[in-house]
Amino acid sequence: MMAPELHAQATATTPKDSGVETSAEATPSAPEATPPQPDAAGSQTGVDPARVGLAGLGVPLVTAEDFERASTLIDARITDIEKTDHSDAQAPVSAAQGEAVTADPRIAPLQALRLEVQRRAALVGRLQEAQDALTDLQEQRATLKKAGLATKPPYGITLLDQFRSEQRSSEHDAEAAERAVAMAKQQIAAAEAKVAQANERRRRIRDQVEQAEAGADSGALARQLEAARLSALAAYFRQEAASRELELAQRQDDLARQRLSLLASKVERVKAHLVFTQAALDEQLKALDGREKDARERISALEEASNTAEGALFEARRRLRHTTAEQDKDLLQARVAAREAELAAARQGIEYLNQIVTDIAAARTLWQRRYALMQDDAPAAPASWLSGTDAILDAITEETQYIQARIASLRSIQLTLTQRLGEPRLDPEMRTAIQQRQAALDQQEGLAEQLLAFEDQLRALAQQFRAELTAAARARTFAQRLDALVVRLSGWWNQELFVFQDQGFYLRDMVTGGLVFVLVLAIVSFLKTLLRRTVLPRLNNAARGDERAPRALVLAFIRNTSQLFVLAVAFYAAMATSGLAQGQLQGWLWSVLVVVTWLQVGLWASAGAVDLIQRQRSHRERIDPSAVTGFGLMLFFARVGIWMLVLVSVLSHFDYPITGLIGALGVSGIAIAFAVQNILADVFSSMAIILDKPFRVGDFIVTGETLGVIEQIGVKTTQIRSLSGEQVIMSNTELLNSRIHNFKRMRERRVVFKLGVVYQTPPEMLERIPAMIEAIVRGQARARFDRAHFFEYADFALTFEVVYYVQGADYNLYMDIQQAINLAIYRAFREAGVEFAYPTQELILRRGQGMAKPAFDEGR
Structure with missing residues (x-):
C-alpha cells in the first residue's frame, strides 16, 4: 500500500517550496532536453510517481485490480521508453557528438518495480488465505469446545496416533514459522538500508544535474536521474513488501500455534475416552506380520538377484582382464561398474530389509508394551521400558544418519552419471551400461528411502510410547516410583560404557x-x-x-x-x-x-x-x-x-x-x-682397617723398620709421620701384612732391667739388695713394683733382675721413672758400700813350692 506521505506528495506539490520539478521532462510527452528541477524532500522516498510517468502509483494499492492496474502502468511506461530509444537509434548521429546508442538506464529499475508490485499482490493474496485459515481454525476450536469431535467415543489407538502425528508436524510448522518471523525482520532491516542507499544515490545525481553546465548533455543526465528515482521507488516498494512478509509470517506463526493448540485439545479428548482393545492390538500385529513376511520374501528375491549379479560381475571382470584393445577397455569398465552397482544394490537391499525386519520386531515390542501399559499390567515396567525406548530412539537416530549419508552418496554418483548421459557423442553401448548402473543406483536409493520411511514411522511410535510412559510414571504411587527408581538405577549401574580389547567396561x-x-x-x-x-x-x-x-x-x-x-x-x-x-x-x-x-x-x-x-x-x-x-x-x-x-x-x-x-x-x-687386584686389595685392606681398627690417626706404631705417628688413613694408603720428621706413605695391604706395634694403646709399660755387683759383696748384703730395690721402685708415684731377684752368676758380676710397671704409655714418663730409679739405686748402694760390677780380668800366677807369692795381682 502506498504510504500517506507519498500519496500526499503526488497530489499536492509546489514547484519552489517543495523542490518538486515543474518541467514536463518527467512525463512521457515532454522533450528530454529540458533540464530537470530538484526533487521534493518531504516524503520517505522524495519521489513523486507522477514525475516518473507512473501517476497511477500514487493511489493506494489494495485490491487485486489495483495491483493489476499498477503492473499495466509500469509495462506501458517500459514500452514508451523502448519506443523512444528505438526512434533515437534510427536518427543519424554526428561525428562531433561521438555518442554510442546504449540501453536506457530506466528499464532495469522499472522491471524491478514491476516485480515488487507483483510480489506485493501475491503477499496480499497469501495474507487473505492465512486470515481465512485462521478464521476457520477458530471456528473449529469453538465447535470442538461446544460439540467435541465429529466421531463419538470411545476412540481407538489409531486415532490417537493420527492426532499425535499431526501434532508433531504442527510443532515443526511452528518452529519454521518462528524462523520465518526472524528472517522477515532481517529482510525489513535490509530493505530499509536499500531505501537509504537508493535515496542517497538519487540525491547525488540530482546535485550533479543542478551543477551541470548549460552546454552539457542534459538528456543523458535526465535519464540517469529518472532511473535513480525509479530505483528509490522500487526500494520503497521492496520495503513495503518486506513489511507485508513480516505480517504474513506472524500470521502463519499464530496459525501454527492455534493449530497446535487445537490438536492438543483433540489429543486430550481422545485420551480421555481411549480404548485399546485386544482386537486393535491384533490388528497392528497382523499388519506388522504381513510387512515382515513381505520383507522376507523380498530378501529371498534379492539373494537370488545377488547370486546372479555375482556371476555377471565375474564374467565382466574376466572379459576386462583378457581384453587387449584399448578402445574396448572403457566400455568393459563401465559394464563392470554396472554389474558392481547391481551387486551392491542387491546386497545393500538385503541389509536394508533385514534392518526393516529388526525394526518390525522393535515395533511389535512397542505395541505390546503399549497395550500392557494401557491395561495396567506392568506396575513397575515404565522405568525399564523407558530406558529401552530411549535405546530404540538412539538406534533409530544412528541408522537414519547412516541411511541419509548413503542416499547423499548415491545421489552424488547419479549426478555424475546424468552428466555423462548428457554428452551428445556418447557411444550407445556405453550409454546402455551407464543407464544400467544408474538403474541399479535408483533401486538402491529406493530401498534406502523405504527403510528411512519405516524408521520415521518407528520413531513416531517410540516417541508416542515414551510420552505415555512418562505420563504413566508421573501418575504412579510412591512405592511404584520407588520400584521404578530401583529398576532405573539398576540399569544405570549395569550400563556398559565402552569396550576395550573385546572386554566390556561397566x-x-x-x-x-x-x-x-x-x-x-x-x-x-x-x-x-x-x-x-x-x-x-x-x-x-x-x-x-x-x-x-x-x-x-x-x-x-x-x-x-x-x-x-x-x-x-x-x-x-x-x-x-x-x-x-x-x-x-x-x-x-x-x-x-x-x-x-x-x-x-x-x-x-x-x-x-x-x-x-x-x-x-x-x-x-x-x-x-x-x-x-x-x-x-x-x-x-x-x-x-x-x-x-x-x-x-x-x-x-x-x-x-x-x-x-x-x-x-x-x-x-x-x-x-x-685387572685391579692391587687397588682392590688396598681398598679391602682399608675396609679391614676401618672395621678392625688396628690403629687410629694419632697412634704411634712400629712396623718393620718404620716407626712414627699415624697422620691419615686413606682408601689405598696410610700416611705416617716418622720420628725423624719425614712422612712415610705405605699401602694398606703392605701395612696389614707386616707386624704392627701400636704403642698408643699401651695402658702400662713393663720394664725389665738388670744390674750386677762384684763377687766380693758379702752374702748378707746380697740378701738386702732386693728389698732396697723394691723400696726404691715403690717410692715412684707412677710405678708399680713387680719383683726383684738375685738372677744369676755372670762372668764378672752377681746379677739381679728387676721388673716393674710404668702406669702410662708415655715414653718420656717411662724414661723419667727409670732415671729416678737408677739414681736412687746408685745412692743406696754407695751408702751401703755395695760396688757395681763391671767387666774386669784377673790374672793368677802359680809357682812351685818354695816359690814366693807374687808381689802384685792384676786387678779388675
Whole structure:
C-alpha cells in the first residue's frame, strides 16, 4: 500500500517550496532536453510517481485490480521508453557528438518495480488465505469446545496416533514459522538500508544535474536521474513488501500455534475416552506380520538377484582382464561398474530389509508394551521400558544418519552419471551400461528411502510410547516410583560404557574401582599421619642415646614411600576388586605392580642402610673422628648390593635367565678383579682397617723398620709421620701384612732391667739388695713394683733382675721413672758400700813350692 506521505506528495506539490520539478521532462510527452528541477524532500522516498510517468502509483494499492492496474502502468511506461530509444537509434548521429546508442538506464529499475508490485499482490493474496485459515481454525476450536469431535467415543489407538502425528508436524510448522518471523525482520532491516542507499544515490545525481553546465548533455543526465528515482521507488516498494512478509509470517506463526493448540485439545479428548482393545492390538500385529513376511520374501528375491549379479560381475571382470584393445577397455569398465552397482544394490537391499525386519520386531515390542501399559499390567515396567525406548530412539537416530549419508552418496554418483548421459557423442553401448548402473543406483536409493520411511514411522511410535510412559510414571504411587527408581538405577549401574580389547567396561566396575582407589589412598595417608603424629613422638620419648633404630625405620617408611608406589597399589587394588583387570590386562598390571614394589623395597632398604651406616658413623666419629674414612665406601657398596638384588629379583619375576647373567657378571667381576687386584686389595685392606681398627690417626706404631705417628688413613694408603720428621706413605695391604706395634694403646709399660755387683759383696748384703730395690721402685708415684731377684752368676758380676710397671704409655714418663730409679739405686748402694760390677780380668800366677807369692795381682 502506498504510504500517506507519498500519496500526499503526488497530489499536492509546489514547484519552489517543495523542490518538486515543474518541467514536463518527467512525463512521457515532454522533450528530454529540458533540464530537470530538484526533487521534493518531504516524503520517505522524495519521489513523486507522477514525475516518473507512473501517476497511477500514487493511489493506494489494495485490491487485486489495483495491483493489476499498477503492473499495466509500469509495462506501458517500459514500452514508451523502448519506443523512444528505438526512434533515437534510427536518427543519424554526428561525428562531433561521438555518442554510442546504449540501453536506457530506466528499464532495469522499472522491471524491478514491476516485480515488487507483483510480489506485493501475491503477499496480499497469501495474507487473505492465512486470515481465512485462521478464521476457520477458530471456528473449529469453538465447535470442538461446544460439540467435541465429529466421531463419538470411545476412540481407538489409531486415532490417537493420527492426532499425535499431526501434532508433531504442527510443532515443526511452528518452529519454521518462528524462523520465518526472524528472517522477515532481517529482510525489513535490509530493505530499509536499500531505501537509504537508493535515496542517497538519487540525491547525488540530482546535485550533479543542478551543477551541470548549460552546454552539457542534459538528456543523458535526465535519464540517469529518472532511473535513480525509479530505483528509490522500487526500494520503497521492496520495503513495503518486506513489511507485508513480516505480517504474513506472524500470521502463519499464530496459525501454527492455534493449530497446535487445537490438536492438543483433540489429543486430550481422545485420551480421555481411549480404548485399546485386544482386537486393535491384533490388528497392528497382523499388519506388522504381513510387512515382515513381505520383507522376507523380498530378501529371498534379492539373494537370488545377488547370486546372479555375482556371476555377471565375474564374467565382466574376466572379459576386462583378457581384453587387449584399448578402445574396448572403457566400455568393459563401465559394464563392470554396472554389474558392481547391481551387486551392491542387491546386497545393500538385503541389509536394508533385514534392518526393516529388526525394526518390525522393535515395533511389535512397542505395541505390546503399549497395550500392557494401557491395561495396567506392568506396575513397575515404565522405568525399564523407558530406558529401552530411549535405546530404540538412539538406534533409530544412528541408522537414519547412516541411511541419509548413503542416499547423499548415491545421489552424488547419479549426478555424475546424468552428466555423462548428457554428452551428445556418447557411444550407445556405453550409454546402455551407464543407464544400467544408474538403474541399479535408483533401486538402491529406493530401498534406502523405504527403510528411512519405516524408521520415521518407528520413531513416531517410540516417541508416542515414551510420552505415555512418562505420563504413566508421573501418575504412579510412591512405592511404584520407588520400584521404578530401583529398576532405573539398576540399569544405570549395569550400563556398559565402552569396550576395550573385546572386554566390556561397566559403570558399576568403574565406580567400584574409583572408590577402592580413593580408599587405598586415604588409608595410606591416614597411616602416614598416624605414624607421624602418634608413633614418632612415643619413639622419641622412649629412645635413649643412640638407640633410635625403630624411629629411624618409621622415618624411612614415611619419607621414602614413593607416591608412584602408592598410586600403583591403589590402581591395582581398584582394578582387581572391581573386576576390570581381566585376562591379559591383569597380567600387565601385576607385572607393573611387582616392578614398582621391588623399586619401593629398594628405596626402603637403601634408606635403612644409609640410616644404619650414618648412625654408626656418627657414633664412631664422636669416639674417634678418624674412624669415618671408609664409611662412604661402605655406603656405596651397600647401595650397589641392594639395587643389584632388586634388579635380579625383577628379572627373576619376568623369567629372565638370571643364572647366565649372574655367571656373566661373575666372570666379568673376576676379570675386573684381576685387572685391579692391587687397588682392590688396598681398598679391602682399608675396609679391614676401618672395621678392625688396628690403629687410629694419632697412634704411634712400629712396623718393620718404620716407626712414627699415624697422620691419615686413606682408601689405598696410610700416611705416617716418622720420628725423624719425614712422612712415610705405605699401602694398606703392605701395612696389614707386616707386624704392627701400636704403642698408643699401651695402658702400662713393663720394664725389665738388670744390674750386677762384684763377687766380693758379702752374702748378707746380697740378701738386702732386693728389698732396697723394691723400696726404691715403690717410692715412684707412677710405678708399680713387680719383683726383684738375685738372677744369676755372670762372668764378672752377681746379677739381679728387676721388673716393674710404668702406669702410662708415655715414653718420656717411662724414661723419667727409670732415671729416678737408677739414681736412687746408685745412692743406696754407695751408702751401703755395695760396688757395681763391671767387666774386669784377673790374672793368677802359680809357682812351685818354695816359690814366693807374687808381689802384685792384676786387678779388675
